[in-house]
Amino acid sequence: MNPTSFAPEHFRWTFADGVALITLDRPERKNPLTFESYAELRDTFRALVYAREVKAVVFGSRGGNFCSGGDVHEIIAPLTRMAMPELLDFTRMTGDLVKAMRACPQPIIAAVDGVCAGAGAIVAMASDLRYGSPEAKTAFLFNRVGLAGCDMGACAILPRIIGHGRASELLFFGRSFGAEEGKAWGWFNDVVPADRLDGHAMEAARRIAAGPSFANGMTKNQLNMEWNMSLETAIESEAQAQAICMQTKDFERAYQAFVAKQKPVFEGD
Numbered sequence: 001m002n003p004t005s006f007a008p009e010h011f012r013w014t015f016a017d018g019v020a021l022i023t024l025d026r027p028e029r030k031n032p033l034t035f036e037s038y039a040e041l042r043d044t045f046r047a048l049v050y051a052r053e054v055k056a057v058v059f060g061s062r063g064g065n066f067c068s069g070g071d072v073h074e075i076i077a078p079l080t081r082m083a084m085p086e087l088l089d090f091t092r093m094t095g096d097l098v099k100a101m102r103a104c105p106q107p108i109i110a111a112v113d114g115v116c117a118g119a120g121a122i123v124a125m126a127s128d129l130r131y132g133s134p135e136a137k138t139a140f141l142f143n144r145v146g147l148a149g150c151d152m153g154a155c156a157i158l159p160r161i162i163g164h165g166r167a168s169e170l171l172f173f174g175r176s177f178g179a180e181e182g183k184a185w186g187w188f189n190d191v192v193p194a195d196r197l198d199g200h201a202m203e204a205a206r207r208i209a210a211g212p213s214f215a216n217g218m219t220k221n222q223l224n225m226e227w228n229m230s231l232e233t234a235i236e237s238e239a240q241a242q243a244i245c246m247q248t249k250d251f252e253r254a255y256q257a258f259v260a261k262q263k264p265v266f267e268g269d
Contacts, residue, residue: 018055018209027063032071045100055209061113069118105217111201
């Protein structure tokens with residue numbers, strides 16, 4: 001992937017100063033996902049593993065909404081006519097998007113305005129940081145369409161963000177929650193006015209991009225891996241990860257800048 005020339009077919013992409021901005025581009029329908037956009041997003045996040053120029057990613061809103069989930073006419077209707085093997089291909093493909101988002105080393109920031117529902121809520125969930133506007137309404141509404149709440153890793157990831165009891169309530173009832181409730185629960189890292197949301201998320205992304213990107217990728221990797229580790233294994237894993245980071249030039253740059261009483265300039269190696 002060349003981030004400066006990358007031109008996806010099914011969503012918007014811009015890249016500058018180490019930060020990639022992704023937005024779904026169907027504002028008249030509140031930005032639903034299609035089979036094609038699911039697959040292209042999955043492939044994009046997989047490719048980011050090897051795109052060192054990209055230091056951080058913002059998944060933004062467009063037209064006052066984040067994402068309304070799977071398109072009713074282009075996804076939901078065809079699913080009702082599929083056989084089990086085809087359905088399993090689809091659910092595995094959507095789960096692969098979450099796997100790709102979690103596996104890419106770049107921190108992902110979701111900037112959530114307006115509707116954030118179904119698979120859209122999952123995309124926000126799979127991000128590393130979430131900022132919302134006061135108008136943000138998030139809903140894991142699978143139960144309301146006759147499906148289980150265990151979709152795309154929700155039962156594994158959501159309780160780790162907001163707690164088991166709160167996750168259970170959202171997944172059993174499919175109700176929406178607002179920005180302030182989300183902030184109180186730890187879902188949103190912050191709530192900012194809609195007209196400042198994109199700028200706020202991009203500024204956070206630029207701060208991350210200016211940091212030690214190799215080390216940031218190691219932090220994200222450890223956050224993922226340590227879900228399934230004992231404390232003893234986690235501490236040993238972190239010891240090895242930190243020793244690797246101590247061999248980077250960024251670590252030496254930080255020391256030299258401290259000695260010179262300057263701010264370090266990290267280069268990601």
